[in-house]
Amino acid sequence: xxxxxxxxxxxxxxxxxxxxxxxxxxxxxxxxxxxxxxxxxxxxxxxxxxxxxxxxxxxxxxxxxxxxxxxxxxxxxxxxxxxxxxxxxxxxxxxxxxxxxxxxxxxxxxxxxxxxxxxxxxxxxxxxxxxxxxxxxxxxxxxxxxxxxxxxxxxxxxxxxxxxxxxxxxxxxxxxxxxxxxxxxxxxxxxxxxxxxxxxxxxxxxxxxxxxxxxxxxxxxxxxxxxxxxxxxxxxxxxxxxxxxxxxxxxxxxxxxxxxxxxxxxxxxxxxxxxxxxxxxxxxxxxxxxxxxxxxxxxxxxxxxxxxxxxxxxxxxxxxxxxxxxxxxxxxxxxxxxxxxxxxxxxxxxxxxxxxxxxxxxxxxxxxxxxxxxxxxxxxxxxxxxxxxxxxxxxxxxxxxxxxxxxxxxxxxxxxxxxxxxxxxxxxxxxxxxxxxxxxxxxxxxxxxxxxxxxxxxxxxx
Numbered sequence: 284x285x286x287x288x289x290x291x292x293x294x295x296x297x298x299x300x301x302x303x304x305x306x307x308x309x310x311x312x313x314x315x316x317x318x319x320x321x322x323x324x325x326x327x328x329x330x331x332x333x334x335x336x337x338x339x340x341x342x343x344x345x346x347x348x349x350x351x352x353x354x355x356x357x358x359x360x361x362x363x364x365x366x367x368x369x370x371x372x373x374x375x376x377x378x379x380x381x382x383x384x385x386x387x388x389x390x391x392x393x394x395x396x397x398x399x400x401x402x403x404x405x406x407x408x409x410x411x412x413x414x415x416x417x418x419x420x421x422x423x424x425x426x427x428x429x430x431x432x433x434x435x436x437x438x439x440x441x442x443x444x445x446x447x448x449x450x451x452x453x454x455x456x457x458x459x460x461x462x463x464x465x466x467x468x469x470x471x472x473x474x475x476x477x478x479x480x481x482x483x484x485x486x487x488x489x490x491x492x493x494x495x496x497x498x499x500x501x502x503x504x505x506x507x508x509x510x511x512x513x514x515x516x517x518x519x520x521x522x523x524x525x526x527x528x529x530x531x532x533x534x535x536x537x538x539x540x541x542x543x544x545x546x547x548x549x550x551x552x553x554x555x556x557x558x559x560x561x562x563x564x565x566x567x568x569x570x571x572x573x574x575x576x577x578x579x580x581x582x583x584x585x586x587x588x589x590x591x592x593x594x595x596x597x598x599x600x601x602x603x604x605x606x607x608x609x610x611x612x613x614x615x616x617x618x619x620x621x622x623x624x625x626x627x628x629x630x631x632x633x634x635x636x637x638x639x640x641x642x643x644x645x646x647x648x649x650x651x652x653x654x655x656x657x658x659x660x661x662x663x664x665x666x667x668x669x670x671x672x673x674x675x676x677x678x679x680x681x682x683x684x685x686x687x688x689x690x691x692x693x694x695x696x697x698x699x700x701x702x703x704x705x706x707x708x709x710x711x712x713x714x715x716x717x718x719x720x721x722x723x724x725x726x727x728x729x730x731x732x733x734x735x736x737x738x739x740x741x742x743x744x745x
Contacts, residue, residue, distance in 0.1 A: 558581070
């Protein structure tokens, strides 16, 4: 049986509802600490979170659970997901935890766990923690092992005392990020717009760009606990596009809520997703003899043009399942230095163990300045293949290969599209959705095929 709580990017869901209620998060802290100490660790955990109004209460519950098992929790406060990953391995913690639902609305939250080496916790270890959460009366919020003072009126949603953040931890990460970026070109005079999505980058981003001498206009940098991702950030790049044009900027960066991914807008106002960044960074590294194994790792969602363009340059593109943790696993397995997702998670493995939106934004600026061209000129000839993505809300997620009717529909559609393009049908790892993706040179054909498959999914699973 597959995991029930952990998806491709940790646990995610509505706040106050299992498993994102404080009682369950308390037990998660306890289960994590037991796992760490059983493995010979001291139970030292660093915690960071985004700007949602629910993040601090959930952090307090997590800290209480860690302390209950004799562990030690260090709270970094509001910090991007990759910042927690870096602090985990840099400062010798046994694990790191991020409380964030990334690009989801403020009514959701989530838990991401990093191992001591700064990589996302393995599926096997997530399954151990999940089993611990599921073995008791989870729906009732089993609080039998909590201190009496921390239990709420009915014990279902206990309230825990808040824990102050240590600002020095965030300072450590800012210092690391500046070192990791290693911008070789002078960025003074560069005009940039940065949309922080009212999320986890609102504190560190201004510090970083101020030290680089970049002229920056910041957008959405005043979080109120409820405006994270609201009509801003990487989910709503039209806001950034407009600002880049008005500011006559050289480029714009749009972060998501936890700042582990980033989309770019060039000086003409064109939106560049992660595939563009992989292409520019891959060529840059190859031409300097630094693209190890002449290989870039992406996911099954990356556009066909990227694979074809890399092939023309003698670069191999490897594809993995969706999820930056799977990209990193393949990078480690094959000793590759560059990988990422179309959605904007980009990993420079020689500099970080996870996608770092601010880091690769800085690296892109370096690539652009080194070219002595406008960013729009670097991407002028790139035309992605038409790609259709349809999300279908589902009530359940049975294995598609085991569902006779859907298996036949998907197989028939795949045969129809043939070698002219690609068809991909998969479930979201974080939401109750099935995703249908088609791509090819005939936009009308791939839209028709995608809509036909999506209709069958709605009929059988919606």
